[in-house]
Amino acid sequence: MDNDLDLSALRGFRTVLREGSFSAAALALRVPKSTLSKRVADLEAHLGVRLIERSTRTLRPTQEGEVLAARADRLLGEAEDIRRALGESGGTPRGHLRLAVPQSIGNTLIGTIAAGFRRLYPDVTLEVHFLDRAPDLLEEGFDGCIRFGPLEDSSQVARRLLHGQAMLVASPDLPGLDKLTRPEDLRQVPFVGLAAPWPGGLPLQNGSEEVVIPHDPPLRLGSHLAVRDAVLAGAGIAALPGIVARPNIAAGRLVQVLPDWSTPRKAIYFVYPSAQSVTARLRAFIDHLARELGDD
Structure with a gap:
């Protein structure tokens, strides 16, 4: 057996603990519950320890699970920074962006904005999800999202796009x-x-x-x-x-x-995990978004 840690399994384990159940975690990660259960079971088998104690109504981390959970955010964050940096050389925007926007903006504006961005940057592919909740960017693998303010204090970085009313x-x-x-x-x-x-x-x-x-x-x-x-x-x-x-x-x-x-008036922001997570393609998209939206 190799010593590589499966990041998708680690992300699944961390999400189960945050959401409080396999069903809620599967919904957040958009995977079948059976797939998520297998990932966590495989992670436990790989590490040779029990990570989660399950009962019919509740679950809680074992002592070993608590140790892994305490380190999971840093591991997943570093892996996400590496993923974002791959595929870009010389600052040229290329690669894939996975974003989340509220339904009101997604259904009325984002199609035209995304099409314009693709004309400017054909080497960047876009995947935009419509969510009215605030996603966990690292846990759910998003490069960034649009949020209505005011925003809670966090380690994330936000750029104001415009004021809405x-x-x-x-x-x-x-x-x-x-x-x-x-x-x-x-x-x-x-x-x-x-x-x-x-x-x-x-x-x-x-x-x-x-x-x-x-x-x-x-x-x-x-x-x-x-x-x-x-x-x-x-x-x-x-x-x-x-x-x-x-x-x-x-x-x-x-x-x-x-x-x-x-x-x-409420500010509308583009939020991303950290200053270090900004790739050339993400910076290009944020700049394009700001130009297209302007301010009222």
């Missing part, structure tokens, strides 16, 4: 729109929101004046695009990101509600 919108045919003159009037009409609620109510600003509207929509959906479709169908008012709302307003499918009032 949600807009209150509704179908032009929604009854009662002509009676909405102040934020307090919004309580008279139904809202559509995300399944993950807006914490603490909906803040609205008009110059120096700010109010917070209770926000408990009777209809909550899993993505901004589903919320948009519900609003187009007359289900109520929603606070949609400008990148989703503006094309529909321009086409006359939606109207802006209380246009003098706006939600606070």
Whole structure:
């Protein structure tokens, strides 16, 4: 038996501990549960020790598993830096990029942006996943991701791309729109929101004046695009990101509600694991992304 450590098995083991179960880890890594179980079992057989104690309801690392887990992040991080550096010479962008973006940006913008990038850099291949959660970049093998701020403190590096802002919108045919003159009037009409609620109510600003509207929509959906479709169908008012709302307003499918009032601006960032992880291809993509998005 050789002494090489299988990095995919190590990544699987570390993800199982972080997610708390094989099922959740398999979902995060996008592999079948049976494949993940075999990887961890093979790792245990290779090392000759038990790494995880399993029961019907819980799992926990053994003493040997805790020793390996403490070193896994550094090993996986170094391996990822090596992977990113391979295939590039003289700073010429080439190789593969694996990225994650929110669905609202992915479904509305990323196709055109990615096509433009490929025209400029044909030696770089792109793989873009649409995720509304914050991925673990190292664990899941992503070179970087787009995130809405504010960001939590971490060892990761972030570059601000632009400021985004949600807009209150509704179908032009929604009854009662002509009676909405102040934020307090919004309580008279139904809202559509995300399944993950807006914490603490909906803040609205008009110059120096700010109010917070209770926000408990009777209809909550899993993505901004589903919320948009519900609003187009007359289900109520929603606070949609400008990148989703503006094309529909321009086409006359939606109207802006209380246009003098706006939600606070939020920064949108591109996040990557560390300054050392930036390859020529990643730097080229971030620069291209920043040029295409601009700022509003």
